[in-house]
Amino acid sequence: xxxxxxxxxxxxxxxxxxxxxxxxxxxxxxxxxxxxxxxxxxxxxxxxxxxxxxxxxxxxxxxxxxxxxxxxxxxxxxxxxxxxxxxxxxxxxxxxxxxxxxxxxxxxxxxxxxxxxxxxxxx
Amino acid sequence: xxxxxxxxxxxxxxxxxxxxxxxxxxxxxxxxxxxxxxxxxxxxxxxxxxxxxxxxxxxxxxxxxxxxxxxxxxxxxxxxxxxxxxxxxxxxxxxxxxxxxxxxxxxxxxxxxxxxxxxxxxxxxxxxxxxxxxxxxxxxxxxxxxxxxxxxxxxxxxxxxxxxxxxxxxxxxxxxxxxxxxxxxxxxxxxxxxxxxxxxxxxxxxxxxxxxxxxxxxxxxxxxxxxxxxxxxxxxxxxxxxxxxxxxxxxxxxxxxxxxxxxxxxxxxxxxxxxxxxxxxxxxxxxxxxxxxxxxxxxxxxxxxxxxxxxxxxxxxxxxxxxxxxxxxxxxxxxxxxxxxxxxxxxxxxxxxxxxxxxxxxxxxxxxxxxxxxxxxxxxxxxxxxxxxxxxxxxxxxxxxxxxxxxxxxxxxxxxxxxxxxxxxxxxxxxxxxxxxxxxxxxxxxxxxxxxxxxxxxxxxxxxxxxxxxxxxxxxxxxxxxxxxxxxxxxxxxxxxxxxxxxxxxxxxxxxxxxxxxxxxxxxxxxxxxxxxxxxxxxxxxxxxxxxxxxxxxxxxxxxxxxxxxxxxxxxxxxxxxxxxxxxxxxxxxxxxxxxxxxxxxxxxxxxxxxxxxxxxxxxxxxxxxxxxxxxxxxxxxxxxxxxxxxxxxx
Numbered sequence: 001x002x003x004x005x006x007x008x009x010x011x012x013x014x015x016x017x018x019x020x021x022x023x024x025x026x027x028x029x030x031x032x033x034x035x036x037x038x039x040x041x042x043x044x045x046x047x048x049x050x051x052x053x054x055x056x057x058x059x060x061x062x063x064x065x066x067x068x069x070x071x072x073x074x075x076x077x078x079x080x081x082x083x084x085x086x087x088x089x090x091x092x093x094x095x096x097x098x099x100x101x102x103x104x105x106x107x108x109x110x111x112x113x114x115x116x117x118x119x120x121x122x123x
Numbered sequence: 124x125x126x127x128x129x130x131x132x133x134x135x136x137x138x139x140x141x142x143x144x145x146x147x148x149x150x151x152x153x154x155x156x157x158x159x160x161x162x163x164x165x166x167x168x169x170x171x172x173x174x175x176x177x178x179x180x181x182x183x184x185x186x187x188x189x190x191x192x193x194x195x196x197x198x199x200x201x202x203x204x205x206x207x208x209x210x211x212x213x214x215x216x217x218x219x220x221x222x223x224x225x226x227x228x229x230x231x232x233x234x235x236x237x238x239x240x241x242x243x244x245x246x247x248x249x250x251x252x253x254x255x256x257x258x259x260x261x262x263x264x265x266x267x268x269x270x271x272x273x274x275x276x277x278x279x280x281x282x283x284x285x286x287x288x289x290x291x292x293x294x295x296x297x298x299x300x301x302x303x304x305x306x307x308x309x310x311x312x313x314x315x316x317x318x319x320x321x322x323x324x325x326x327x328x329x330x331x332x333x334x335x336x337x338x339x340x341x342x343x344x345x346x347x348x349x350x351x352x353x354x355x356x357x358x359x360x361x362x363x364x365x366x367x368x369x370x371x372x373x374x375x376x377x378x379x380x381x382x383x384x385x386x387x388x389x390x391x392x393x394x395x396x397x398x399x400x401x402x403x404x405x406x407x408x409x410x411x412x413x414x415x416x417x418x419x420x421x422x423x424x425x426x427x428x429x430x431x432x433x434x435x436x437x438x439x440x441x442x443x444x445x446x447x448x449x450x451x452x453x454x455x456x457x458x459x460x461x462x463x464x465x466x467x468x469x470x471x472x473x474x475x476x477x478x479x480x481x482x483x484x485x486x487x488x489x490x491x492x493x494x495x496x497x498x499x500x501x502x503x504x505x506x507x508x509x510x511x512x513x514x515x516x517x518x519x520x521x522x523x524x525x526x527x528x529x530x531x532x533x534x535x536x537x538x539x540x541x542x543x544x545x546x547x548x549x550x551x552x553x554x555x556x557x558x559x560x561x562x563x564x565x566x567x568x569x570x571x572x573x574x575x576x577x578x579x580x581x582x583x584x585x586x587x588x589x590x591x592x593x594x595x596x597x598x599x600x601x602x603x604x605x606x607x608x609x610x611x612x613x614x615x616x617x618x619x620x621x622x623x624x625x626x627x628x629x630x631x632x633x634x635x636x637x638x639x640x641x642x643x644x645x646x647x648x649x650x651x652x653x654x655x656x657x658x659x660x661x662x663x664x665x666x667x668x669x670x671x672x673x674x675x676x677x678x679x680x681x682x683x684x685x686x687x688x689x690x691x692x693x694x695x696x697x698x699x700x701x702x703x704x705x706x707x708x709x710x711x712x713x714x715x716x717x718x719x720x721x722x723x724x725x726x727x728x729x730x731x732x733x734x735x736x737x738x739x740x741x742x743x744x745x746x747x748x749x750x751x752x753x754x755x756x757x758x759x760x761x762x763x764x765x766x767x768x769x770x771x772x773x774x
Contacts, residue, residue: 012302018309025318085301089359107305107341110312 004121005029007048009039009065010083011057019052022110027123036060043069048078049121052113053100055084055091063098070099079120083108159256162242167191167208170251200225211239212249222259233260286354293351297344304344308337346478350461353485356604360403360489366757367398367407367439371432374411378419386424389415392431396731398439399754399762402510406486413479414443414506421504422447435509438492442507450498458496459484483508512733512753538598538606542613547592550626560589566620567596570612574605699730699752707732707750715752726764729756 006023010016011034020030033042035058043051043065051069055062062082069075082095085106095103102116153160153173162170169187177184180195192201192208211218218239225235236257244250313319315330322330352358375391382389411430418428426446433440450458461481487494487508494508547559554562564587571582575598587594598606699715707713711732716725730752 012306015302015306015309018306018313021313021318022316085298085305089361107301107308110309110316 003027003029004049005031005046006117007039007042007046007051008032009034009036009052009057009062010054011035012054019113022114023117026114026117028117034058036062036065039065040068043075043078050117051078051080052083052117053080055082055086063094066095066100067098081113081116081120083113157258159254161254162251163208163254164251165212165249167205207237207239208252211241211252215241215249217241233258234263235259290351290355293347294355297348297351300344301341304337304341308334308341311337343478346482349482350478350485353482353489356607358485358489360406365400365402365404365407365762367400367402367432367441368393370404370407371411371430371441374408374415375430377412378415381419382428385419385422387419387422387426387428389428390430392429394432394434396434396755398432398434398512399757400439400510400512402490403486406490407510410483410486410508411441411443413483414508417479417506418443418445418447418504421445426503434512438509438511440507440509442505444503444505446503449500449502449504450496451500455496455498459494480506512751538601540596540598540606540609540613542594542596542617544592544617550621553626554621554624556589556592559592560587562620563587563589563594563617566616567594567613570609570616571596571598574609574612575601706748707735709733709735712755713752726761728754728761731755 006028008016008019008023008030010019010032013032013034016032016034020032023030031042031046031048033039037059039051039053039057039062040060042048053062053066057065062084066080066082069078069080076099079101081102081104082100083104083106084091087105092103101120104113104116154175156173157175159176159179160173161176162172164170168189168191172184172187174184177187180187187195192204195201196204207218207221210216218237221237221239223235223237225233236259238255240253241249242251242253311330311333315322315327315334349358371391371393375389379389415428415430422428422445428446429442429444431442431444433442459480460477462477484494487510491511492509494506496504496506498504564584567584575582582596582598584594584596598609601609699717709732713730713732715728715730717728733751733753735748735750
């Protein structure tokens with residue numbers, strides 16, 4: 001069976017690297033990118049099974065990326081996990097409004113992230 | 124000829140009389156004026172002075188005529204005065220309102236303003252001068268005071284700005300520290316988990332050690348962020364109804380292993396009934412953890428630690444009691460300050476940066492509670508904190524509710540400040556309620572006037588219930604900062620007031636409830652909690668229980684103040700407080716039908732009457748009672764319903 005594909009959008013490339021290692025270790029294919037513009041482009045080209053999306057991104061911020069995908073009939077089925085260091089209520093509320101499927105704050109426990117992914121697309 | 128002479132004489136006499144009258148008029152003017160007035164001739168000799176001049180020297184006007192300044196004043200001063208005189212008489216230029224320092228004959232320094240005008244003779248030559256001197260010491264003092272006030276205000280503003288910048292700086296820096304730290308942690312984690320190749324046991328152990336210290340650093344940063352949030356008033360609480368007994372057990376269990384390793388016995392004492400309370404559970408756990416952590420840190424191996432929970436009338440008290448090293452008397456008042464450094468011999472100088480207690484205090488106070496410590500060196504430390512159970516104990520009548528509604532309707536934020544001297548009953552003998560009522564009013568007026576200025580529209584004392592040691596004040600259009608300032612000053616003043624009467628250990632709870640105007644009025648009630656009681660049944664179940672009539676007057680607001688919501692009860696923390704015209708028995712079990720926002724079916728909840736307090740009406744008659752009912756036997760479902768209701772409320 002083909003591995004499930006995850007698009008990881010994170011502008012801290014070193015953090016993206018370690019997360020990529022973890023995800024690949026759990027047999028997911030991982031595509032990474034570091035800004036909001038690339039995120040939209042890759043989401044359309046690569047057709048990932050799930051997107052992990054940082055919020056504070058260059059060019060287009062994560063909430064906007066999320067809204068553009070979630071309000072597009074072609075892509076709204078892709079689960080999006082908002083992945084941010086903002087833990088306040090207002091940020092959670094925005095995540096709800098842009099129809100994100102899950103919200104994980106940094107610093108994160110690797111198990112939390114992995115079990116959230118598993119919940120959406122299986123192993 | 125004779126006739127003409129006579130007429131001339133009469134003319135002259137009339138003229139003299141008129142002249143005299145004019146002279147008298149002029150003299151009266153000169154003598155009545157408080158300013159000093161004098162006429163000098165060309166040689167600087169006094170020709171005429173008024174009473175004020177002579178009075179200032181302690182002489183009579185006649186005694187100074189013909190004298191010069193050198194005859195009257197000390198040489199140095201006379202010299203200066205004469206210089207000015209010469210300037211006027213030589214140049215013909217007037218000196219107006221010249222400010223001078225002077226010493227009065229009684230030795231007091233004062234400020235005077237001097238005006239000197241030249242006099243001319245018939246030929247247009249200068250023949251002397253007129254001088255007027257006015258004492259402006261008072262005006263100068265007022266001006267100086269104003270300048271000082273302005274300066275102090277500016278300095279205060281600068282200090283507040285610095286404090287704000289500092290908190291903001293901490294916040295930004297902490298955020299910036301978190302990201303790289305998270306990356307380091309995860310990088311070590313990937314290696315340690317063997318995802319980047321095989322790792323030996325020794326290597327793994329070292330990596331895990333590194334991880335422990337990263338976690339320590341993360342806790343420190345979280346602590347700094349908490350402090351900065353507390354100080355800038357940005358800390359938000361997320362209330363839910365929790366079982367406090369369970370929380371205490373969980374907290375104690377969490378530390379059990381750590382205590383056992385050190386041979387410390389860790390026990391908890393709980394009240395027989397369960398206590399349900401509206402709090403931010405995570406924050407209360409954080410407080411308990413901070414206190415327990417400290418207790419273990421500062422207790423020798425083999426010592427004892429107890430965690431106790433006590434239900435008092437309108438609050439609960441949680442205590443952490445240890446047999447540790449103790450805190451010296453000079454250090455005790457400082458322990459809740461951040462970054463406290465202890466004196467060397469106190470045993471407290473080791474471990475930690477001293478943020479835990481400071482955060483605990485901020486969190487407790489944000490909940491409307493209080494925290495304090497008792498300690499003895501070598502014996503141990505007790506730290507207690509309280510949480511209010513029946514928050515808005517004061518009952519607002521309809522007029523006041525309407526008033527708050529109107530204010531909120533104009534777009535202002537209204538703060539309701541509720542003050543309660545919790546242990547007033549104990550000290551009633553020393554300060555009777557009548558005296559307290561008057562004194563409280565004075566203190567409140569003083570505090571509010573000094574924080575918000577002398578406009579009577581700015582605040583209003585809603586009620587002073589001196590019998591219970593309570594009062595409520597509304598403060599429209601205030602900022603959180605200002606409300607905080609009022610609260611802390613109020614507390615300080617009241618504590619001082621009791622201290623002056625030689626009463627210590629006074630326990631004051633101050634609640635600050637903000638009423639906001641939300642944009643979406645329709646689906647977001649203005650109220651802090653628009654629960655209202657539908658019915659109260661006395662007895663364990665509805666069937667066979669007696670229905671009690673009631674009348675609730677407490678003010679909780681809703682946008683459209685419908686008839687039904689006139690029967691609103693307060694939000695309270697883990698219970699309800701209302702006015703009832705039947706005398707309920709304390710400890711009696713009751714069932715309450717609660718109507719909650721956005722729920723069609725009333726929620727039937729079991730409660731226990733925690734306290735009853737009569738409300739005296741005119742002529743000393745009692746027809747109404749304030750009742751506090753605490754919830755008991757709450758089911759999970761009921762808790763969730765409460766939680767959902769409270770989520771919608773801005774607390």
